[in-house]
Amino acid sequence: MNDAVPPAQAPQQAAPPDHDPAAPAPLGVPRIPTGDAEVDARLERLADADHLDTDGHVEVYEDVHRGLRDALTALDARPGPPAPPSPHRQGS
Template identity: 45%
Template sequence: MTDEHPWAARPTPGRPRPAPAPPGAGDDGLAERTVANVRSRLAELDGLDTADHVAVFDAVHRELADVLGRLDRDPGPERPGPGPSGRPH
């Protein structure tokens, strides 16, 4: 991460990936896009030297932790909770 742009990703071996949008730039589908990106990066491990796997795992872990942190800070629109019966309204 950089001090100027905390959302900027560190370079890792393998295919470059697009930098995530800055926080607050619209997180619609963020979790789904992140999971798809992570799965793609993990699928490319076979083409990398084993020594490079740890760097990819570390980068994927940072990316997932960052996204989970952003989702915790901005849970999105409020959804109605369960009614008295325990079922959604």
């Protein structure tokens, strides 16, 4: 009978991760092109937030929001077809 105790083994160390789990990581949210170059450029700017810490996201989101708002405002400023005459003003 052998009462010898096997030597203690050193605890196995986990392999270092490929990346820092606390580092910013892309969200992987797809951005589908709209067909409007200005709007698409603003939406692509959202990818900049993928590489920033959370506190840096606000600046990117505000910039994109401002750009999209400006694009919508520009749509209202474009001249459209003239409005039809009002029936109440004819014959004055």
